[in-house]
Amino acid sequence: MATTLDLHTHSEASEDSRAPVEAYLNWIRLRHAERPLDGIVLTEHRQFNRDADYRHLEDKFGVMVLRASEVETNYGHVLVYGVNEDMLRRFDFANIRLDAQELIDEVVKMGGLAVPCHPGRPNIGLYEHYEKRPPLENVVAVEVLNGGSRKGEDERSAELVRRYGYSAVGGSDSHLVSLIGLCATRFAGAIRSVDDLVRELKSGDYEPVDFRPRRKPVPHAEAVQTR
Amino acid sequence: MKTFADVHIGDTLGPVHQFVSKDQCRKYANSAGLPAARFTDDEGARKEGLPGIILPGNMSLGLLSKLVTDWIGYDGGARMIRLSTTYRVPVQPDHTLTFQGFITHTTEAERRAEIDVWIENEEAERLVTGTATVQFDK
Numbered sequence: 172m173a174t175t176l177d178l179h180t181h182s183e184a185s186e187d188s189r190a191p192v193e194a195y196l197n198w199i200r201l202r203h204a205e206r207p208l209d210g211i212v213l214t215e216h217r218q219f220n221r222d223a224d225y226r227h228l229e230d231k232f233g234v235m236v237l238r239a240s241e242v243e244t245n246y247g248h249v250l251v252y253g254v255n256e257d258m259l260r261r262f263d264f265a266n267i268r269l270d271a272q273e274l275i276d277e278v279v280k281m282g283g284l285a286v287p288c289h290p291g292r293p294n295i296g297l298y299e300h301y302e303k304r305p306p307l308e309n310v311v312a313v314e315v316l317n318g319g320s321r322k323g324e325d326e327r328s329a330e331l332v333r334r335y336g337y338s339a340v341g342g343s344d345s346h347l348v349s350l351i352g353l354c355a356t357r358f359a360g361a362i363r364s365v366d367d368l369v370r371e372l373k374s375g376d377y378e379p380v381d382f383r384p385r386r387k388p389v390p391h392a393e394a395v396q397t398r
Numbered sequence: 399m400k401t402f403a404d405v406h407i408g409d410t411l412g413p414v415h416q417f418v419s420k421d422q423c424r425k426y427a428n429s430a431g432l433p434a435a436r437f438t439d440d441e442g443a444r445k446e447g448l449p450g451i452i453l454p455g456n457m458s459l460g461l462l463s464k465l466v467t468d469w470i471g472y473d474g475g476a477r478m479i480r481l482s483t484t485y486r487v488p489v490q491p492d493h494t495l496t497f498q499g500f501i502t503h504t505t506e507a508e509r510r511a512e513i514d515v516w517i518e519n520e521e522a523e524r525l526v527t528g529t530a531t532v533q534f535d536k
Contacts, residue, residue: 187484189482189512189529190502191503193503194502194503194512197407197503198407198408198502201407202408232458277415286507319486319524321487321523322521322523345483346527347502347514347527347529348500348503348512349500349502349514350504350513350514386522388520389415389496389518389520389522390415390494391417391494392415392416392417392494393417
């Protein structure tokens with residue numbers, strides 16, 4: 172059974188978001204026809220909320236909530252799936268200068284997977300770092316569709332996929348409730364837990380999906396008269 | 399008069415399309431006591447690495463505030479009590495900007511509505527994003 176997840180989301184637990192998880196799930200319920208998500212993965216910045224429990228919200232809205240983290244490395248931002256105590260002991264997720272190669276290798280050894288996100292974005296994306304330094308080893312997948320991308324960024328991410336043979340995922344990177352699920356990942360297999368998610372990410376049997384609305388060209392508006 | 403009962407999650411504010419000229423940008427900057435080159439002079443702005451003059455952050459904030467207060471109406475009964483913004487991309491004048499919002503959640507006990515708001519350019523890039531809170535009297 173296929174599963175569609177938004178793999179990159181930020182709730183009010185991240186310092187730059189004011190989106191409550193409950194509001195996200197309600198929005199997914201309301202917009203299910205346009206953005207048919209089975210669940211979301213909370214990837215709060217530089218932290219892992221090990222004690223957060225969203226089971227009552229999952230039951231209320233029928234949407235799965237998994238937890239991961241977005242950390243900062245010397246090759247840009249990286250999503251860490253399958254976070255466990257071993258990883259939290261080994262790495263200080265609040266450190267904004269984590270070594271990307273070490274993180275990618277160690278996270279796999281500890282049962283998870285590290286996925287570079289918005290790789291086409293200046294400064295914090297893999298693409299720009301690859302122009303200056305050797306490519307990372309053992310990267311399985313990168314985020315090719317990001318709901319917050321500017322023009323050209325997703326295209327640069329896609330170029331990395333072509334050049335290095337990475338698998339591709341999508342996520343909204345939402346910091347606002349109404350932006351949840353704009354981009355997501357459709358997995359061929361069933362996912363009901365973080366362990367399932369890591370297994371499926373390693374399998375490569377998935378594709379990024381784009382639910383961003385195609386807007387009509389903006390009409391040229393008249394200038395508002397000022398005194 | 400708009401009341402809390404009129405508000406539903408998923409309701410939209412806008413979209414409002416508005417052309418903002420360089421002249422308006424300069425007038426705002428000067429009257430707001432922000433005569434920096436990046437807001438008033440293309441050549442000076444380019445020396446700072448910008449593509450030309452940009453809107454002051456407070457001007458974007460004010461335009462987003464207008465989106466919300468126009469939606470509320472001016473006959474009493476509700477007021478905007480908070481507006482916060484994140485400046486993602488510089489907003490350039492001499493473009494048609496789109497202002498839009500969505501009611502994302504409400505709190506029954508406090509009679510408050512939370513709203514996502516943003517400014518987009520012609521290419522649908524979100525330049526400024528934010529959230530607002532509106533308090534209803536009844």
